[in-house]
Amino acid sequence: MRGFGATLGLYEPGRGFLYRTPLAVKAVASLACAVAVIAWRSPATTAVALLLAVGGLLVGARLSPARVLRMLLPAAPVLGILALYQGVAQDWLRAFVVVGGITACLLAARALTLTTRTQDLLDGVVRLVRPFRRLGADPERFALALSIMLRSIPYLAGLFVDVRQAARARGLERNPRVVVTPLVLGAVAYAHRTGEALAARGLGEGEPDEALPDEPTGP
Amino acid sequence: MEPAQTTVTGTAGTGRRSTRRRWDATDLSLVAVFAALIAALAILPGIPVGPLGVPITLQTLGVLLAGLVLGPARGTAAVLLYLVAGLIGLPVFSGFSGGFGVLAGPTAGYLLAFPLAALVAGLLTVGVLRRTRRFRVVLLFLAALTASLLTIHPLGIAGLMLNAGLPLRDAILVDVVYLPGDVVKDVLAAVLAVSVHRAFPRLLAAKPPLRA
Numbered sequence: 001m002r003g004f005g006a007t008l009g010l011y012e013p014g015r016g017f018l019y020r021t022p023l024a025v026k027a028v029a030s031l032a033c034a035v036a037v038i039a040w041r042s043p044a045t046t047a048v049a050l051l052l053a054v055g056g057l058l059v060g061a062r063l064s065p066a067r068v069l070r071m072l073l074p075a076a077p078v079l080g081i082l083a084l085y086q087g088v089a090q091d092w093l094r095a096f097v098v099v100g101g102i103t104a105c106l107l108a109a110r111a112l113t114l115t116t117r118t119q120d121l122l123d124g125v126v127r128l129v130r131p132f133r134r135l136g137a138d139p140e141r142f143a144l145a146l147s148i149m150l151r152s153i154p155y156l157a158g159l160f161v162d163v164r165q166a167a168r169a170r171g172l173e174r175n176p177r178v179v180v181t182p183l184v185l186g187a188v189a190y191a192h193r194t195g196e197a198l199a200a201r202g203l204g205e206g207e208p209d210e211a212l213p214d215e216p217t218g219p
Numbered sequence: 220m221e222p223a224q225t226t227v228t229g230t231a232g233t234g235r236r237s238t239r240r241r242w243d244a245t246d247l248s249l250v251a252v253f254a255a256l257i258a259a260l261a262i263l264p265g266i267p268v269g270p271l272g273v274p275i276t277l278q279t280l281g282v283l284l285a286g287l288v289l290g291p292a293r294g295t296a297a298v299l300l301y302l303v304a305g306l307i308g309l310p311v312f313s314g315f316s317g318g319f320g321v322l323a324g325p326t327a328g329y330l331l332a333f334p335l336a337a338l339v340a341g342l343l344t345v346g347v348l349r350r351t352r353r354f355r356v357v358l359l360f361l362a363a364l365t366a367s368l369l370t371i372h373p374l375g376i377a378g379l380m381l382n383a384g385l386p387l388r389d390a391i392l393v394d395v396v397y398l399p400g401d402v403v404k405d406v407l408a409a410v411l412a413v414s415v416h417r418a419f420p421r422l423l424a425a426k427p428p429l430r431a
Contacts, residue, residue: 010310027319034322038381075324082325082383089389098384102323109318113308125307145251145300150309152255153262160263176407180277184256184284184411188419191252195245204244 010113018060018115023124026112033108037101046097049104056111071110072103079103122146144204148194152187159186246293249422253289253297254304257281258311278313279371280404282333283363286340287412290423294337302330328378332371340366348416348423355416360409367401 018026033049057063057071072079079099086095113121126143133139163182172178198204242250260277286294305311308318312330321327343362347355372394379390416422 010308030319031322034319037323041384078325085389086384090384094384098382102320102325102382105323106318106320109308109320113318116308118309121307121309125303141247145247145254146304148248148251149254149258149300149304152252153258153311156252156255156259157263160259176403177410180280180407181411181414184288184415185418187252187256188249188288188415188422191249192245192419194248194252195243198244198248204247 010110011117012114014061014063014115016060016062016115018056018111021060021115023112023116023120026116027124030105030108030112033105037105041097041101043093043097046100046104049108050100053104053107053111057107057114061111061115068107071107075103075106122150141204144198152190152194155190156183156187159183242293249289250293250297250300253281253285253294254300257285257298257301258304261311261313277404279329279333279336279367279401280408282336282371283340283366283405283408284411286337286366287344287359287363287408288415288422289341290345291338291341294341295334298334298337302333305330323382325379325383326375327382329371329375331378332374335370335374336366339369344412345423355413356409359412360405363405363408364402367405371401372398 083099129139260281285297347358
């Protein structure tokens with residue numbers, strides 16, 4: 001998990017006070033942004049949220065304004081159309097409130113992922129589960145599931161590319177069934193292999209007293 | 220979120236169905252790999268369609284597949300795991316890159332509906348697989364369609380109204396654009412699920428009561 005987390009994460013090393021802010025504070029702030037923008041939909045809320053998010057990125061992560069704008073690029077088409085719609089169908093102040101609010105929350109969330117190492121994020125969410133142990137939650141198995149998931153994404157993405165190329169070679173790339181069937185079957189087979197590997201190492205099984213007869217899993 | 224699901228299954232094991240049991244390592248890795256499958260399908264191709272450009276991806280295909288292939292408990296857990304990974308900021312959502320920000324975005328309703336969709340699809344699938352061996356593709360297609368009509372579309376519309384500030388009529392119009400694509404994805408999910416259950420018959424079928 002440690003090795004791979006870095007490749008999937010959005011963390012970029014840098015300086016600024018956001019890098020030293022505890023994860024819990026950043027998470028609460030980023031969540032509070034979403035709650036505030038949805039609960040109190042007003043120009044003032046949007047303006048404050050936008051100021052804090054942009055200010056946080058500029059000062060707290062020492063980004064250039066151009067970098068901040070570029071962060072919004074993936075969401076730009078949706079935001080643009082939404083702003084246009086709100087402006088024309090309703091009024092431009094409302095367009096600012098709605099789209100500005102969404103923008104602020106996207107930036108706030110991005111500020112968190114930019115300044116927190118992926119490993120710390122994962123540790124943080126597992127820590128969050130720990131209080132639920134009394135209710136039967138199992139932080140260790142949750143962490144294990146999370147790390148298997150992250151490890152599997154590149155494998156499945158690679159499989160998808162391979163399968164699509166194979167389909168293209170047969171002139172079948174437009175048939176989604178031909179493209180996706182091997183991917184899904186491959187995923188299930190991969191999960192079984194991983195499950196066997198885990199069981200062989202005594203990982204991922206339930207509490208020992210609840211364990212089933214000692215037959216290994218799988219066929 | 221996800222371990223709570225584990226508990227549900229764990230306690231369900233004492234219930235009516237004697238075949239239910241606490242998840243073993245294979246169940247755990249099926250949940251994790253399906254969460255990864257949804258992520259892979261969501262990330263890879265993304266074609267923005269419709270007036271709001273909500274990207275049509277195979278994301279919902281992955282969600283429905285989780286229910287159709289893994290059943291209600293593991294399927295829902297897989298989707299929840301996927302959501303948790305996206306909400307803490309890993310780039311596994313299509314379009315937006317993840318993090319709590321999506322909760323304020325126009326697609327939030329769709330994302331939050333996904334676990335419910337897997338749950339409904341999974342429950343219906345278990346019913347279908349237990350009862351009949353015939354017309355499975357058609358029945359699983361209906362299961363997937365029901366799940367997405369009951370959960371993804373209503374909650375998606377609610378999200379558009381709440382987060383994007385659309386009036387009901389406009390939100391429905393935006394949502395309806397995705398309906399034809401969804402039906403195609405439901406068919407695909409049913410065909411795929413039948414293939415998977417044929418290749419891995421023990422995945423959801425009632426397991427023999429004595430495993431030893």
